[in-house]
Amino acid sequence: MTEHTPGHAHQGDDEPLDLTAFMPPEQLDRLAAEARATVRGTPAGHADLSTGTIDLGDAGLVIEQLDEDLAVHDPGVHGRADARTTLRDWVPELLLNPAARAARRAALEHAAAHHAKHSHVYLGRLGRAWWYGVRYATTNVWGHFTGADSYADDIAKAKALKANKAGGASGNDWVRALKAERAQLGRERRREALPLLGATAATTYVATVLAVAQVWGLVLAGVVLLPAMAALVGYGNREHARRHPDLMPVMHLDSATLAADAPLGKDSFESALKRMGLIKESSEIQLVGLPRAVAINAVEIVVELPDECDLAKLLDKKDKIAQAFRVRPEWLDIRDGDHSAQVVVWMANTNPFGKPFASPLIDEPVRQDAWGRGILIGFNRRGEPVHLKLAHVMVLLGGASRTGKGMLLRNLICGLGLDPRVNIRLCAGAKPGEHRGYAKVCATFFGRRPRRVVALLDAVLAEAYRREEKLEDQARAKFSEKDLDEFPLELVILDEFAQYITATELVPRPGDDEKMMKAGDRIGEQVEELGAFVAALNITVLLSTQDPDAATIPRKFKNNSNARVATRTRSATQTNAILADGATGAGLRAHDIPQDLRGAAIVDIDGADGELIRSAFIEDEHYDGAEPIIDAGYDLRASLGRAPGQFADRIEEWLIARTGETSAAGGPTGSGRPGKPGTAARRLVEILLDAFPVGAAGTPADRVKAADVRLHLVAVDPDRWGPNEGEEPAAYESRIGVELAAALAAELDGTGLVVKPKGGVRFDTGKASGYMRADVETAVNAIRIARK
Template identity: 30%
Template sequence: MSTTETERGIETEAQLVDLAAYRDAETLTRIEEAARDAVRTTPAGLPDLTTGTVRLDKVDAPAGTPAEDEAGVLEILDERDGWNLRTLIPESLTDPGVWRQRRAEWLNAAGFHALRSPVYLWRAAKVSALGARVGARDAWSYLGATEYGEIADKVRRTKAGPEHIADLRADRRKEAKARRREPLTVYGLTGCTTYTAALLALGETWGWVMAAPVLLPVFGVLYALGRRELIRRQPDGTFALMDTPDFTGAGVLTDEGLNAALRARNVGILKDGEEVTIRGFIAREPGDKASVVRFDLPRSAGKTAKEVAAKREPLAAALAVDAIQLSIRQDGHEGGVYMRVADSHPFGGDPVPSPLETAERWNIWDGAPTFVDETGSITAIELLFFGLLVGAMPRQGKTFTARAAAAAAVLDPLCRMIVADGKGGKDWSATALLAEAYIRGVTEPAVRRLTHVLEDLVGEMEEGYDALFELPDEVCPEGKLTPEITRDHKIYPVVLIIDELQRYLEDEGKEEEDDKLTYGKRIEKALITLAKVGPAVGLIPILASQKPTGDAVPSALRDAIPQRIAHLCATYQMSDSVLGTGSSASGWNAKDLAPAFKGMGIHADETGLRFMRSLLIKLPGFRAICERGRALRIEAGTLAGEAAGQAGRAARVGGILADLIAVFEDRKNPERLATAEILDGLAELDPATWAPAALGVGEEDQATYARTGGTALRKRLDEALDGTDRTLAVRSWTSGGRANGYYLADLRKAAGMG
């Protein structure tokens, strides 16, 4: 910091310190934009059409000096970098969407007038004929001085003498003769004769088709005469040769058409004299397939965007379009509306293939490409932390939708998959290549196995939360799974797919006769727990049901999955059960979807509702995706469960078998172990389950412990191997005494390890 000697002594000079050294790049950009906007409003900015420049030069100051801690300033320099006319040009001249809208209006107007050109020609001919008649009458009246005849008639009615009438007739002849000799009359008659002769000559020489354009001036004059006569006859009347273009049904929205539709009797959003305030201009989307407008409802109307959306069907009728072509949502405040009017049905044509059919791999954190929206854009939905519930009538595409979403998880080698197909067909058979558990059908063993899988998943979910709890806040700041945790700590997302869910929930079977809960209730309880609590640790439910109403799929389960898709439903109650109560009253009713377009539906999430059509993945393409998913998991070392030839339950399906293998390994892998030895090893691994006290046996009573523990062990093994073609039987041998137990070879075979 420098000093200056003054009359008052030595004083420190002012130091300019720039805050740029202490600001991040985003803040600096925002400051610069604000400064430029401010300069445009200054006398130097507006008249010269230039902007100043914000300079944030860092002040060089020695370390440790006060300059480092002093506040800085922003210096605006008057540097003229060039002209900036764009800010003064109206948006209507620079917005491509507005120009597309104008072009659409012009083209539709041209088509409208072209279709009505015969009507216009007939009108012009009628007016021209009137003009010819009026012109001939006026010409004859002028050349014949007919006004004298009218005077003579008036004189005759007054019973004046004949000499007065004779004088009037003489004056008429004299005036008529004078008028016919006037230069203007002679020139006019000569011109008409010449024009007629030239027209006849041209027609004889080049043909009457070539001569037709020469008649246009004549028709123009006659039309003008006829129009003048119409105005004379009806001074207060209106006449137009061409009608005002009507864009109703063309998909091209206009200010007049919008206000007229909102005033329609069955819509009733606006009253007579009220108009909406359009923000900016009506524009056309890229691709020129729809008109888009943002507008504010008049405050006096007291209406909201939700009320406009609830009037979708009558509003579509007023605009002469299908309701599916009309998209309405709130834009900003309650009275702000975004409206999109498509030119045609947005989901016409063939379904769009999924991009995952050709993708080599995918990251589930990037979302799952599942459907196209009304604009034709492919939408990747968020599966992590949201899940997906699909509901519809039979054969309306819910399995295709669930398959399109699941394909993203298939191509992510860090996603574990569990699949239960209540239909029992081939829709999900390809997932057996990589799923830790694939359950097909609703037979008693299949339902029992799904019950055990889900209950084990609940236990694994709790372990996942314990693992996240142990991580530092810097690693797990929000207490939930992140891509970094998945990669570094191997806590993988689990995708649970259940198709035809209602068939499992309706099962009335019990594992034991004295059990209080049926399999269906146990599945329901486990699913509700997983859907409510599991998302934070990566549990992703993808559930599909053709009967998503409360009597089949409980509301507690539906409400726990915030992301839903409804295809064609039988009733509005079914639609509301998927999309949420009151959605039908708001104009979103899956009952009214067109059945001709399979895969079309309504998507609901935390951002609102929208129309969609699911991406297409046929069975051969899905099998190819699953084959790539298996190869990716083999390469990453994440192939597990049934797909890896291991024990037949997912998640913790290998729990008891893995524990048995651990007991053998701890004892140097002997050929066989007695049940008592195995129970001792299991008690060391999991005393809460296998210790004598946990089994209700005294520690001194080894015989009872071996008998009770052996029975519990056989039951756990039967559950683990249920639904597979593998078994593990207890065997007896004699070596220094009779013993019962398990052989290591049998155990490895049952675990799919050899």
């Protein structure tokens, strides 16, 4: 504000000069209007004549506006702040936007290909137009030179009257008179200069063609004939259109934009809507901007719809629209635009999920942010990354067997391993060997142990109550990201949850240790209790299950889960069991995901409501693509003191106090088998040495069958060495042989030794493949020396 000029005759020490007292009413009204316009966009929104500052300094009367440039600061005075016209505004979008140029180029290429494929059709139409030209030219010339064109109708009427005996003898006289007049007109026309010149020109042209054909051949004669043929084609097309105005012109090109395989554009989209009955034949859509190529094989347009159509109708008829374009429904994406009548339409002309999306963590395993940005779980049809945010959510993942749940979990756990603010508690309900590679970044990891799941969930509940008391002391409603250092995000993953919810093992009933209940029933109670209140406490529960139904997922947990992912399901009932009741009616039809599209899922999460995605690919069949990511995650955690065993873990401490065993980082062996704290993990060659039988005299055998070694390993660690569900014996033996050889080679790396079974070893029962004790003992001694 400007200071007052001291000592002015009309100014007090603190009171500004009121000029309104000297102004007429009309000037006051004008100033009031300007003041209202000036403050229209201000936070206060209060308009009066005190807006601005009056300065009566030495420079004279100056009225300073708070907003010096109303054209910039006040859109209501001189227009929008960004409405300044520049040279760029005059340049067409096609010249500035590379995506628009690419879309136009694709449209032109399609048009060229379309017309080339229809060239035989156009050639036929050309022949028909030429024939019409010959026929109409011949009949018109004949009629002109004989006068038939002028007297044909009159003679026909006279003959009709004669036939009807309407004129008697006078009818014959009338016909003869008309024919005489026609003959006279024809003689006069044939003596005119123009017919003589035309006949001379035609004779000369024909003679020229014959001469060229005689001297240079028929090919050059055909070239000379082209002008005449073109003239006849044009004449025939024009005459046919004149005589048959209700018919399609003989010579015309089919619209490339209305073809079934046409790229997305105004004409093609409008035609599809009309064919589907979504808009009237008389209606028209309005294109906003130009079509843009947003991917190698995709185009995006923004359109404004007529009044009878809206986004809901388009989504309801999405399958029909895709059919009109001859594409799969998952190749088409329709979203809302800037207002209710505007939609953004995206369409690919090839399968956008046809090529797997490799996880960027494979090449660059950098630190992740599970809370803010979320963990990358896949890509949508547009090629955009989709992240799962784990702030204050419960998560539900389900689908049929072999549909990609494992790969989704793979992406999630690999990403979580790279966020040291997350404690991963992984419980593998089936085939824990699939998750063994994640053990080193898991604060808790074990498999197929319903009783231990009950103990783990009790420990999580105890931690939740402790955190809740902390919030009460601080008078807060929930934890935030700034609390992650003191209260890390606890993520409990119950994989293959159906194995736990149906467990029949008995556990003590809460509040009465003498009474027992099924572990599955207790786990259901715990999950519902956790889902009801722990999301605000930086605790998240993720349930993963296959072939879900209403009985598999606890109802209260499902109601509280606000992040749901469904891979392909077997029925609409299973889809609704994962996503939400009525999800199929809203277009979320996971049971319609193509069977050959493995890894695809419908996600209903923050920022991707009802989005179809395909999980990012991390190699797991030919080699462990997750291993370098997990190693990077472990190194990151270890550098910050957040690797398992490096920090005070209240939940693992609770488990140890309850069970006497730890499952941090998969337990002492890292296989998901809990063990006594501080127990050193035994080497595989040491376990292999125990497989050799001992005779009656206490003397160990010098050889052992490979089959007996497998049985021994299964007894020691069934999760790692046992057969998978439904695995054939031959496939199991082959798999275990490969895994055992690789594990022994890794243990003996650097020693120069190799331990492997030998074929044709003699036993009492015959020859078989087996291990020699001397080889194994040599390997054990080499490792013990290396330890020192």
